[in-house]
Amino acid sequence: MHRPSPSSARAPFDSAIQTLATERKGLETLEQAFSGPLGEAFVQAVNRIAGSSSRLVVTGIGKSGHIARKIQATLASTGTPSLFLHPAEAAHGDLGMIAPGDVILAFSNSGETTELAAVLTYATRQKHCVIAITSVATSALARAAQIPLVLPTSTEACPMGLAPTTSTLLQLALGDALAIALLEKRGFTARDFGAFHPGGLLGARLRPISDLMHTGNALPLGQGSLPLRSVILEMTHKSFGCMGVIDDKGVLQGLITDADLRRAISGDLDTTRAEDIMNPAPVTASADTLAQDVLQLMNQRERPITSLFIVDDARHPAGIVHIHDLLRSGLS
Structure with missing residues (x-):
């Protein structure tokens, strides 16, 4: 019977440690970036969203789309009226989901996602404020946005540098930071949170x-x-x-x-x-x-x-x- 060598048996462990170390370094770089233009843009984004009497339309596709869906769910459950717009469906009629006054939050690591083109064109024509979360300051998305939140350069944990790992983690972390900052700015309380979470153990805990x-x-x-x-x-x-x-x-x-x-x-x-x-x-x-x-x-x-x-x-x-x-x- 073949028995793995000690080195091969340990390989998954070492891989996990390397992945965590790479992603931790990415988060540290993101935190440091807040002392520069990213921090200033972040404050602008929070104030713009909090000052809107309409909704926040969150969009993105691929891995960035999955992150966008999660952030939209977090925003909605913490007091920021929001919805997720699939950019591919937007070009086939779902642009009608965007109401006057809505602010658009778009996720794209490269900022060159072609599926976002219809959303950005419509936003420009209808004068909607676009907030972008992207890693490329010169990208089409960053240029189209009134408030670009540009993530710092990071190394993907994937050894080939292909699978979105660290980059999606930074999107998630920045999105969470945005949701929590808005929660605090709105004075959102545990009672408010309970009103949005009536089911399960969480709902039971938060009932008056x-x-x-x-x-x-x-x-x-x-x-x-x-x-x-x-x-x-x-x-x-x-x-x-x-x-x-x-x-x-x-x-x-x-x-x-x-x-x-x-x-x-x-x-x-x-x-x-x-x-x-x-x-x-x-x-x-x-x-x-x-x-x-x-x-x-x-x-x-x-x-x-x-x-x-x-x-x-x-x-x-x-x-x-x-x-x-x-x-x-x-x-x-």
Whole structure:
């Protein structure tokens, strides 16, 4: 049986290390380029896109097209209205997807992609702003763009220098940087992100707790003067394993849990009052707290909380959430 020599067995490992080293050097060169014209053009691009009341039309073909699709998806999910336009389809009617005022973001490593010609001609005729991401400052794409983002010269990781590797990585990194800069400029929040990602674990984490909490008559509440016998009845009826203690104005004053009841059950059920056994400083959250943060709040203690009251600014109970509500929503 043929056994590979130690050197041949190690070859894939060495190849991977070389690829990563080459691409890392490319990223370092890109970062350094931001201290020059690329950085200035980048700021212009961010301001131009953020200042537009219309959409960002992202286009590219081949490997650059794949990168463009990913960046467009990232932009859309982080608050920049955008769409992907296939340049070949654009020449066959899809130019109609470009609306007045749209800004065009075009990806092409060489900047000489013939399929982009129809898009660039149309953009010039209709006076659309074109932002280009390319590696060649003298290319047709760079010349047609109002804001050319010219990537620094880099070495492809492919040993033949043919397969787009480092060049597409730099396009991806610059596109991501653009999306994040726009996110920050728009003041895009986790709540906004959650609105665009309602599905799966991410959607569950980013839901406000107000979407999950129980309200109204479901809340286990009673005043501090309530005898222990009535506290037991209220807790049993509402099935949250706790009862919130409120004053005459409905302000939350404390919390009684099953554990508090067990410690007090040997006392007189009619003379012992809710206020005698309550915890006067219960953990609470506001209605706009994200579900993932509530789960963390409930689990971060030595003895995890199973139910938590949601209160308004005046500490009036607005709802209650049980740990099972969070788990059923998809959080884990």
